[in-house]
Amino acid sequence: MTLANYLDTTQFAITLYDDEIGQATRASAGIISPWVSKRRNKKWYQLAKDGAAFFPKLVSDFQLDESIYTRCGTLILRQETQLEALYDFAQTRKEEAPEMGNITLLSKEETSLELPLLKETPALKISGGGRLDGKAYLARLQQLAIDKGLSIVKERATLTKKGSDWVVTTATHSDTFDLAIITAGPSLKPILGPLGYHVDIRPQKGQLLEFQTPFLESEQWPVVMLDGEADLIPFQQGKILIGATHENEALWDLRPTKEAFEQLWHHSQSFLKKTEEFLTSPYQYRIGTRAYTSDFAPFFGSPSEDDTLFVASGLGSSGLTVGPFIGYLLAQRLNTNAWSVEAYQKPISNYLKKVE
Ligand SMILES: Cc1cc2nc3c(=O)[nH]c(=O)nc-3n(C[C@H](O)[C@H](O)[C@H](O)COP(=O)(O)OP(=O)(O)OC[C@H]3O[C@@H](n4cnc5c(N)ncnc54)[C@H](O)[C@@H]3O)c2cc1C
Structure with missing residues (x-):
């Protein structure tokens, strides 16, 4: 297109x-x-x-x-011990990529201010990240x-x-x-x-979960790359995505699965507070086939x-x-x-x- x-x-x-x-x-x-x-x-x-x-x-x-x-910015969550090395690496990458914007190490309180749904955890912020x-x-x-x-x-x-x-x-x-x-x-x-x-x-199946939540301020929030398999992507008017799976065996299959929900939902528990407000909202699957x-x-x-x-x-x-x-x-x-x-x-x- x-x-x-x-x-x-x-x-x-x-x-x-x-x-x-x-x-x-x-x-x-x-x-x-x-x-x-x-x-x-x-x-x-x-x-x-x-x-x-x-x-x-x-x-x-x-x-x-x-x-x-x-250009909402990206938060990257890692173990505290890994964040400084990641900060140094990001600074070297910025020499060739000024569009990364400001690179900042955030305390756990600062991370919560950036995105109040997150449990208190330190993070690296790259202001030039987008969605x-x-x-x-x-x-x-x-x-x-x-x-x-x-x-x-x-x-x-x-x-x-x-x-x-x-x-x-x-x-x-x-x-x-x-x-x-x-x-x-x-x-x-x-x-x-x-x-x-x-x-x-080869084809690879990807599933993610889309929640309609009451957090209307979500459009101001950054996207979050979590420490593990899932990411959190807030969109406008309370729409929030959690994803995605990488399913090599499922090939061209496009059916939503309980296993994908459990994997993504289970993983999100470790970094989200207020998860009960997600669960009471209707959610949908988004499913596509990647090419590798x-x-x-x-x-x-x-x-x-x-x-x-x-x-x-x-x-x-x-x-x-x-x-x-x-x-x-x-x-x-x-x-x-x-x-x-x-x-x-x-x-x-x-x-x-x-x-x-
Ligand atoms: C769940 C998920 C999450 C992702 N998240 C990210 C992300 O956060 N960041 C990122 O950079 N990328 C992400 N990606 C990857 C990205 O979406 C894809 O790599 C990219 O969109 C592929 O674009 P494409 O145009 O090559 O293929 P597609 O968007 O798949 O388009 C190919 C089109 O060709 C059509 N087609 C195929 N064969 C025929 C035919 N014979 N006749 C007519 N039409 C045909 C298909 O129906 C399809 O509509 C994600 C992908 C998935 C599935």
Whole structure:
């Protein structure tokens, strides 16, 4: 959706196909705060850092209001003994990423003032952290795409090649194109497999819990990366998310499970007070399917020599952070031929190869 909105409509007539089944973006929690990740992949970090730094441009280009994206700050909860080392690490990261803003060690009283639902615990605060509501972002970009005259077909599609043309077929359409761009998450594999490509991608189920709470001041609260498996993401008007699970065995399954609720709820007990106010509120599951490569890194670009096929996938658990930037980079490549992405990824042939 980001890519489609950045493409130059004086050069391209664009049709978007998306059946929205298992869509990770709509389900996602929305933390934009990659800087103190423990991941060692330097190319991934460069992509995630530049993806986070891209948000001011994204906000201005698509006029995203605060209900969609806000720079609310991130709290990171760790054992007190680990926080000073994390503070030093964050300071070194800030040398290359001034968009991190202020980095502060908070006492347990200060943490409670930042977010009164938390039990008293010390924390590290990064003021430049943000949150993106994936569902609201998609709704905004869909409206912009319609305003730009793009066609949107919400149906399952298959891709075939006829001569030099790409043919997209759905239950009600069969359309021919010069260029095909596949950003189908883990479905890249079943889409490109029949065309002779080996794709290094696997699906992973993610569930999170969405609570409607009485805390109307929640929009001023930062997002919280907890010491363990779950995160807490306050949105506007009392909406609070707790998530997310990372379920490798569940693959494409999209059913809500009691086990996910128990895991996320149980984990939240150790850091939340006032949990009874959550439990009395109705809650919903958000469920999506992430796409992972073997080295957990995203890939994007063209695997074909004639440059008529482009892909982006493998965005994993940081796709809201890197996805909009990847969409922008691909659009630049198609609009102006500008392309300099070696710093961000290994060669695309590491993930996608023609086998016949
Ligand atoms: C629960 C959860 C929490 C997350 N939290 C965060 C977070 O805090 N921070 C962060 O940075 N990232 C987060 N992520 C990751 C992020 O959401 C994803 O990496 C990113 O949204 C992936 O975007 P995408 O466009 O590649 O795929 P998707 O958003 O999954 O879009 C792919 C679309 O392609 C469609 N499609 C596939 N095949 C076909 C076909 N044959 N025909 C038609 N349509 C098709 C699908 O239906 C889907 O709608 C989270 C993900 C989940 C699931």
